[in-house]
Amino acid sequence: MKETRCFDVVVMGSGLGGLVTGLLLAKAGKKVCILEKNNQYGGNLQTFVRDREIFDSGVHYIGSLGKDENLGKYWQHLGVLDSVHFQRMDMDHFDIVRFQDDPIAYPHAQGTANFIQQLSAIFPDERAALEQYIAQIAYYCEQFPLYQLKAEAGYNAEIMERSSWDVISSLTANKKLQAVLLGNGFLYGLHRDAPFYMHALIINSYMQSAWRCTKGGSQITKAFTRQLRQHGAKLYSHQHVTQLNFDGNRIASCETATHRYKADQFISNLSLSALFKLFNEEQRNKPYVKRVQGLKEGPSVFSTHLVLNPNAIPYFNHNIYHFESEEDVFSYIGNWRGFRPKSLLITCNPSEDKQAYTTNISMLTYMDPVQVIQWKDTFNTVNYPGNRDEHYQQFKEHIAHEMISIAAAYLPNLKNHIKSIHTSSPLSYRDYIGNKDGSMYGIEKLASNPMASMISPKTKVQNLVLTGQDIRLHGLLGVTITGFLAAAEALQDPLFLTNAFKEMNDD
Numbered sequence: 001m002k003e004t005r006c007f008d009v010v011v012m013g014s015g016l017g018g019l020v021t022g023l024l025l026a027k028a029g030k031k032v033c034i035l036e037k038n039n040q041y042g043g044n045l046q047t048f049v050r051d052r053e054i055f056d057s058g059v060h061y062i063g064s065l066g067k068d069e070n071l072g073k074y075w076q077h078l079g080v081l082d083s084v085h086f087q088r089m090d091m092d093h094f095d096i097v098r099f100q101d102d103p104i105a106y107p108h109a110q111g112t113a114n115f116i117q118q119l120s121a122i123f124p125d126e127r128a129a130l131e132q133y134i135a136q137i138a139y140y141c142e143q144f145p146l147y148q149l150k151a152e153a154g155y156n157a158e159i160m161e162r163s164s165w166d167v168i169s170s171l172t173a174n175k176k177l178q179a180v181l182l183g184n185g186f187l188y189g190l191h192r193d194a195p196f197y198m199h200a201l202i203i204n205s206y207m208q209s210a211w212r213c214t215k216g217g218s219q220i221t222k223a224f225t226r227q228l229r230q231h232g233a234k235l236y237s238h239q240h241v242t243q244l245n246f247d248g249n250r251i252a253s254c255e256t257a258t259h260r261y262k263a264d265q266f267i268s269n270l271s272l273s274a275l276f277k278l279f280n281e282e283q284r285n286k287p288y289v290k291r292v293q294g295l296k297e298g299p300s301v302f303s304t305h306l307v308l309n310p311n312a313i314p315y316f317n318h319n320i321y322h323f324e325s326e327e328d329v330f331s332y333i334g335n336w337r338g339f340r341p342k343s344l345l346i347t348c349n350p351s352e353d354k355q356a357y358t359t360n361i362s363m364l365t366y367m368d369p370v371q372v373i374q375w376k377d378t379f380n381t382v383n384y385p386g387n388r389d390e391h392y393q394q395f396k397e398h399i400a401h402e403m404i405s406i407a408a409a410y411l412p413n414l415k416n417h418i419k420s421i422h423t424s425s426p427l428s429y430r431d432y433i434g435n436k437d438g439s440m441y442g443i444e445k446l447a448s449n450p451m452a453s454m455i456s457p458k459t460k461v462q463n464l465v466l467t468g469q470d471i472r473l474h475g476l477l478g479v480t481i482t483g484f485l486a487a488a489e490a491l492q493d494p495l496f497l498t499n500a501f502k503e504m505n506d507d
Contacts, residue, residue: 002260007033007234009490010254010263012241013434015043016476017468018269019224020483021490023078025267026231028491033261034233035254037240039383042221043269043433043468044440050422051307053351053360057424057432058440059217060347060362061089061319062476063205070149071205071477073504074484083223086211087350090317092118094210097183098410099176100324106180108206112137115207119180129172133181136167137207140200146481147201149504151497160197160450165330167196179326186321186345186364188441188475189298191331195447198473205477212317214350238383241270244278250462254278265490269468272443272455273297273436288460295453298441299332300426302341302367304400308359312417315358320346320410332366339395340402341365346410361411363403369426369437381431388427396423442469457486465490 011022014036026032040046044058064071065086075081091114093107109118112134120127143159145152164185168178182190187202213219225235236259243255244266253262268275276289283289321343323329328342335342344365348358369376372392380386400423408414426438435442445453457466467486469479488496 002255002258004253004260004262005033005234006262007031008263009033009265009267010035010261011267011269012254012275013037013043013269013468014041014221014235015269015433015468016045016220016224016479017471017483017486018043018267019221019228020078020480021267021269021465021467021486022233023224023228023231024484024487025265025490026228026233028487030265032228032231032233033263034228034235035239035241035256035261036235036237037434038381038432039237040218040221041225041235041237042218045217045221046432047216047218050305051420053307054216054218054349055305055360055362055422056213056217056349057429059213059220059476060345060349060364061094061206062086062211062213063202064208064477065211066209069205069208070147071480073149073507074477074480076507077500077504078224079227080220080223083226084219085214087214087317087353089210089212093318094206095184095319095321097180097321098323099179099326100322106183108184108203110207110210112207119177123174123177126172126174126177129174129177132171133168136171136196137200137204140197141204143197144201146484146497147477149501151501157450160195160454161447162196163192163447164190164194164196164199165192166447175326179323179329182329183321183323184319185329186343186366189332189366189444190329191333191444193446193448195445195450198445201473201478202475205475212350214352216349241278244280246280246283246461249460251464264463266464267486267490268464268466271297271433271435271439271468272466272470274434275466283461286460291452292443292455296444297435297437297439298444299366300369300429300435300438301364301424301440302396302399302426303362303364303424304403305363305422305424306361306404306414307419307422308361309417309419310359311357313358313361313411313414315350315355316348316411320344320407322346322406322410335366335368336371339398341399341406344403344406346407361407361414363407365403367426369430372425372427375427378427379431380427392425396425399423442474457482457489 008031011018011034095108097106107118109115116130143156239256245253324342429438
């Protein structure tokens with residue numbers, strides 16, 4: 001017989017949304033537990049070690065962490081900001097956009113005036129367009145109260161219906177500048193129907209300030225778990241939720257292989273596709289479930305991680321976004337030419353302050369799960385190891401070779417200083433993170449139908465609240481905001497956000 005554990009709140013999944021919501025409820029005096037199927041907590045904040053080098057699985061840089069900026073204020077309120085060691089990226093080019101056969105490195109700079117100045121030096125005839133772009137960014141950000149730490153309800157529906165492509169093309173006809181301004185769309189899975197509000201909220205945070213997490217993003221998870229335990233929460237790893245037990249329109253308990261968990265309130269940080277598989281037939285047949293199940297998840301990724309010889313490749317305090325051509329910027333679809341990707345993010349992870357050389361490089365590109373469909377029935381994690389065949393290994397090796405050849409054009413002598421190579425496909429992200437096809441971005445947002453993917457934390461199940469990147473916004477800032485919304489819904493306290501923002505703004 002399974003042991004039963006009883007709590008006020010059970011949080012299923014320990015991604016950032018689950019950690020934020022769980023911590024807020026624990027701070028409010030609730031008896032909270034968090035269940036995680038893997039060994040590590042944190043979802044996309046997880047890190048892994050190869051040849052003594054720390055690599056991030058999903059979080060490679062973070063925006064607006066200054067103590068007077070929005071994410072900084074959110075995390076300061078949660079008690080985690082001062083526990084993590086961050087390193088600020090290059091002020092004049094935290095991101096560089098590159099195109100094949102084009103010698104110019106196009107910068108994205110921190111600070112709006114600096115952003116305009118750096119790109120105006122390359123596009124002198126486009127200064128007015130750049131100023132209008134910054135004005136549009138500011139206008140869109142003002143339309144989202146929680147982004148501004150204001151406890152106001154509602155959204156301006158009209159601005160949600162404009163795509164990034166519509167807005168950028170209305171500002172300038174210069175194809176190269178259009179591509180440069182959207183060049184870091186990998187942050188949110190850019191496509192032709194991606195809404196501009198998503199671009200604005202994310203890019204604005206990096207223009208405020210851009211940071212790398214020294215020694216990996218798992219520091220963030222550790223800071224959250226410390227705070228959770230200090231407020232009495234229990235955290236259980238290796239607890240994969242396999243069953244929900246309903247009592248009418250309420251969840252009475254959830255079960256793992258070894259335990260049953262009873263609670264008054266359940267918070268789901270699972271992907272919605274994974275959550276709905278746990279519903280009973282009555283709940284699965286409800287219209288809202290069928291509607292959400294019809295929504296598309298965003299793309300997955302393929303990543304190649306390199307361990308380098310010491311004192312060989314200079315550390316670069318920026319990211320490189322590579323594209324074969326301008327057209328390859330505007331959508332993740334059609335990203336491959338054989339084994340060679342048409343776009344690539346190249347980054348590295350600092351192990352100490354002011355280091356002269358990097359000892360690691362990570363490269364990421366979009367990948368459609370269809371490209372690994374022949375291995376879809378395999379499963380492989382540290383806890384549940386499984387073997388994928390030799391063809392899968394050869395497939396990954398071919399891609400890694402092509403990605404390295406692209407990076408070598410920007411990092412001279414790279415090929416001569418690689419100590420080891422490690423790769424991950426959509427199957428890796430699926431198995432560890434739990435999304436249906438290994439999506440890095442959750443449910444895809446569409447300008448043509450914006451409200452369909454603006455999913456509320458509140459559900460039709462009486463005591464179930466949703467959190468995480470499938471809900472409202474994704475990215476570290478978006479998921480943090482969603483975590484606050486979920487906590488407010490769980491507590492049913494109309495003054496929760498007002499009081500939280502008053503405390504943040506008073507500080």
